[in-house]
Amino acid sequence: xxxxxxxxxxxxxxxxxxxxxxxxxxxxxxxxxxxxxxxxxxxxxxxxxxxxxxxxxxxxxxxxxxxxxxxxxxxxxxxxxxxxxxxxxxxxxxxxxxxxxxxxxxxxxxxx
Amino acid sequence: xxxxxxxxxxxxxxxxxxxxxxxxxxxxxxxxxxxxxxxxxxxxxxxxxxxxxxxxxxxxxxxxxxxxxxxxxxxxxxxxxxxxxxxxxxxxxxxxxxxxxxxxxxxxxxxx
Numbered sequence: 001x002x003x004x005x006x007x008x009x010x011x012x013x014x015x016x017x018x019x020x021x022x023x024x025x026x027x028x029x030x031x032x033x034x035x036x037x038x039x040x041x042x043x044x045x046x047x048x049x050x051x052x053x054x055x056x057x058x059x060x061x062x063x064x065x066x067x068x069x070x071x072x073x074x075x076x077x078x079x080x081x082x083x084x085x086x087x088x089x090x091x092x093x094x095x096x097x098x099x100x101x102x103x104x105x106x107x108x109x110x111x112x
Numbered sequence: 113x114x115x116x117x118x119x120x121x122x123x124x125x126x127x128x129x130x131x132x133x134x135x136x137x138x139x140x141x142x143x144x145x146x147x148x149x150x151x152x153x154x155x156x157x158x159x160x161x162x163x164x165x166x167x168x169x170x171x172x173x174x175x176x177x178x179x180x181x182x183x184x185x186x187x188x189x190x191x192x193x194x195x196x197x198x199x200x201x202x203x204x205x206x207x208x209x210x211x212x213x214x215x216x217x218x219x220x221x222x223x224x
Contacts (some may be wrong), residue, residue, distance in 0.1 A: 004155075033211060040121075042201060042216040043156070050210060058211065090155065098144050098163070098205055101212055103155035 003027065006091050006104035013111050019078040021107050023091030031096060032074040033067060034058075037088040037106070046089075047076060081111045114139050115204040118215035126223055127194055133187040133218045135176075135202030144205035145178055145185040146212065151198045159187075160184070197222045 005027045013019045025032060033048040040104040045058030047066035055066040063085060065077040078085055088108050115138045125131055137145065144163040148156040160171040162178045162185065169176055176187045185202060199219050203212040 020152050024137050031210065035214075040216060042118075043203075043214040044213055045207075045213065048207075056207075056210075058207075059213070096209065098209055100158045100161070101146075101148075103157070 002019050004091055004093050004102050004104035006089075006107050008107060009105065010108040011110070012076075013081045013109065014057070015081060015111055017081050019109065019111075021076040021078075021089055021109070023074045023076075023104060024072055025074075025091075025093040025102075026072065027093050027095075027102060028071070029093035029095050030071070031094045031101075032068065033063070033094075033101070034074070034076045035090045035092060036060065037090060044054045046076065052054060053080075056074065083107065083111050086111045114141070114204065114213050115186050116202050116204050118202055118218050120218045121216070122219045122221065124221045124223070125192060128191050129194075130190050131188065131192050133200055133202075133220070133221065135185045135187065135215060137183050137185065137202070137204045139204050139206060140156035141204075141209055143178065143183075144209070145176075146202060146203040146205075147174070147176060147185070147187050148201040148214075149198050150201065150217075156201060160224055161205055172196055192220070192222050194224065196220060 034046040035043040049068040091104040146161040147159040150156040162169040202215040
């Protein structure tokens with residue numbers, strides 16, 4: 001079965017600190033995504049990528065950077081974490097926008 | 113711009129009753145609609161999808177019909193079970209088909 005693995009599964013970060021969320025997929029998918037989930041906002045796209053060494057901005061990219069060093073790996077980087085970035089983050093992969101998107105189990109990030 | 117609207121935030125009902133969750137969309141891309149379900153503390157998973165106008169799509173007792181004339185893709189089930197308690201997201205392909213945009217989600221709570 002398709003697999004998307006996120007690490008860490010939960011993290012507490014200090015305001016102003018740097019946070020890196022990692023994602024690894026074994027689906028051989030070209031597309032990878034980072035979504036943020038907040039109550040009342042659903043899932044919002046932060047960054048995505050459809051080829052290694054290239055990333056695209058989603059709807060809410062401010063305060064986030066992304067890195068796709070290989071087809072299998074996709075990281076989300078918060079250079080200066082802020083309280084407003086407390087949320088659950090989902091990594092996902094697919095073979096294209098019309099195909100099924102497979103999600104990881106999520107990372108619960110708390111910024112204090 | 114592209115958007116997906118789910119009007120109900122919370123739906124509470126008794127086991128055995130029918131349910132309908134509303135979803136309307138605006139897209140600059142050819143319509144390709146999805147329903148995802150997320151059980152508590154789990155990742156969202158695909159429930160069903162469609163790009164064919166006026167054709168009913170079914171999966172696990174749920175069904176939906178894409179109506180391009182009204183830009184709608186409502187999710188229905190004729191008899192809900194306790195296990196249907198979950199968060200349901202409607203989503204549409206966007207960004208030229210490269211990603212999904214999600215609605216805010218509808219929580220379904222089924223009581224005995």
